[in-house]
Amino acid sequence: MAELKTGRVVEWQRLSPSLSIFRLIDNQGRPFPSYKAGQYIALRRDDCLLTKKVKEGDEIRYVPDLDPEGKQRHGPVTHSYSLSSAPFETALGNLLEFYVVLEKGVDGVLGRFTESLFRIDEGGDDKLAYVERIVGDFTxxxxxxxxxxxxxxxxxxxxxxxxxxxxxxxxxxxxxxxxxxxxxxxxxxxxxxxxxxxxxxxxxxxxxxxxxxxxxxxxxxxxxxxxxxxxxxxxxxxxxxxxxxxxxxxxxxxxxxxxxxxxxxxxxxxxxxxxxxxxxxxxxxxxxxxxxxxxxxxxxxxxxxx
Ligand SMILES: Cc1cc2nc3c(=O)[nH]c(=O)nc-3n(C[C@H](O)[C@H](O)[C@H](O)COP(=O)(O)OP(=O)(O)OC[C@H]3O[C@@H](n4cnc5c(N)ncnc54)[C@H](O)[C@@H]3O)c2cc1C
Missing domain, CATH: 3.40.50.80 (Nucleotide-binding domain of ferredoxin-NADP reductase (FNR) module)
Incomplete structure (x- = not known):
């Protein structure tokens, strides 16, 4: 099974409040796996605001998952992201690049992973874990x-x-x-x-x-x-x-x-x-x-x- 590795976000480029391009480097400078243009990787943040599913009639909604004190629970969320860097850029600079939108649900609830990720833009913790495997057949x-x-x-x-x-x-x-x-x-x-x-x-x-x-x-x-x-x-x-x-x-x-x-x-x-x-x-x-x-x-x- 592919390992979870720790990386760090560098060069956060904010295009708008809800859209950014950023780069990921490995914490210890280890090389990223090689890949083909069009493939993707799984990224993980550990302090995501968790949600839970509620069913109202035929409708399914996701609402904040609250603890007994009424505070939203935090936890890890892992999602896939396409690489917007080209393979040659990764080979040259040992970095991966991404183009990401801050998810906003119909009720205005922010996406679990992207809300945590976009906190980096405000000077928050810049750690970003990645699964050391790049996959996909959209090549x-x-x-x-x-x-x-x-x-x-x-x-x-x-x-x-x-x-x-x-x-x-x-x-x-x-x-x-x-x-x-x-x-x-x-x-x-x-x-x-x-x-x-x-x-x-x-x-x-x-x-x-x-x-x-x-x-x-x-x-x-x-x-x-x-x-x-x-x-x-x-x-x-x-x-x-x-x-x-x-x-x-x-x-x-x-x-x-x-x-x-x-x-x-x-x-x-x-x-x-x-x-x-x-x-x-x-x-x-x-x-x-x-x-x-x-x-x-x-x-x-x-x-x-x-
Ligand atoms: C192969 C691939 C490549 C991708 N590449 C990109 C990319 O390059 N750029 C990009 O911006 N996005 C990309 N995505 C989308 C990305 O993976 C995420 O789905 C997106 O960023 C939203 O994540 P989130 O955690 O912020 O939102 P979530 O919290 O996951 O919310 C997204 C939707 O999931 C549902 N949801 C909410 N809570 C839960 C829950 N607890 N359990 C189950 N479902 C829930 C809701 O319907 C909500 O509207 C890619 C997806 C795939 C599969």
Whole structure:
């Protein structure tokens, strides 16, 4: 069985109150296991605020688990997280990177693990244990082999595995081993500051070391965003819908607009459903719609379940 090791969070980068990128290093500088872009690892915090399940009729809710004195119980919680670092970055710097959102349930109850993790941002204890095993089959090798074109569609922190893949492909291209296929990344978050890896993705696209196009978008645009030629407007699934001439989902949805430097005709030509595998990761509703769109277009579909 894989061992639980102690690490420490370094370089906490706060994108918004509920969204961060951070790095993990091992406490004793031990090397992390090697991995492929798209894989994940289990992380654990010991002082999580625990919840318990309550059943009301057919409805299941999770509420704070209180001790006899009315204080919320603390304990360990372990969850999986995709690596947003690329394998070459880990090999160079002996660190792992993550792109994480602070979970907030319907009742406003914060996620057990992420509430504890985000306390690090306020100067709290920075210990973070990890299971010394990196796993998962959401890799280009396993999910995209044999396809001319790989279309990656990410919502929110679902960008993490794709950020790892794109950085690794770019690195390999720099080493003279550019991938043969074409890659298109469509990703959206609520606001511009929350678009983690945005600058990096645009930089890789501009370098043209391999055939890569990225289509970033925000679903809550400001006037700044509407003036940004390289930024689209709308949720990832709705941008994808507009490429395939499908109506946007959700009556209140912002009408999708492509970044002005990525004409929709160019994307329509690039994304030939017969030659494309669509990989998606992110929030379950968006993924379900992306699955529907892929089905409508007869496109091979692969997803990472969170
Ligand atoms: C392979 C994989 C990769 C992932 N990668 C990422 C990533 O890169 N970035 C990211 O932000 N997230 C990622 N996730 C999601 C992550 O693992 C967590 O589920 C998420 O961060 C919420 O954890 P939490 O403890 O804060 O919330 P939780 O407390 O676990 O709450 C989440 C939901 O679980 C339910 N719940 C609450 N309490 C309990 C309980 N006591 N028992 C059972 N269920 C309960 C509720 O429905 C709640 O809405 C990934 C998940 C998987 C499986």
């Amino acid at each position: 280009l090798e396993k999910r995209a082999a044999g396809f001319e074109h790989v279309l990656m569609v990410a919502s929110g922190t679902g960008l993490a595995p794709f950020a790892s893949m794109v950085k690794q492909l770019d690195h390999e291209a720099q080493q003279g081993a550019a991938p043969k296929g074409r890659f298109t990344l469509l990703y959206a978050n609520r606001t511009y500051p929350e678009l983690g890896y945005h600058e990096k993705m645009l930089e890789i696209e501009a370098a043209k070391r391999f055939d890569f196009v990225c289509v970033p978008s925000v679903s809550r645009p400001t006037s700044r965003d509407r003036g940004d030629l390289r930024l689209g407007i709308g949720r990832a699934n709705n941008l994808l819908r507009s490429i395939f001439r499908l109506p946007p989902l959700g009556a209140a949805a912002v009408p999708p607009v492509m970044p002005r430097d990525k004409p929709i005709e160019m994307l329509r030509e690039r994304i030939d459903p017969r030659r494309t595998v669509l990989l998606t990761c992110g929030n379950p509703q968006a993924m379900a719609d992306v699955a529907f769109i892929a089905g409508q277009m007869g496109m091979k579909f692969e997803k990472e379940d969170w």
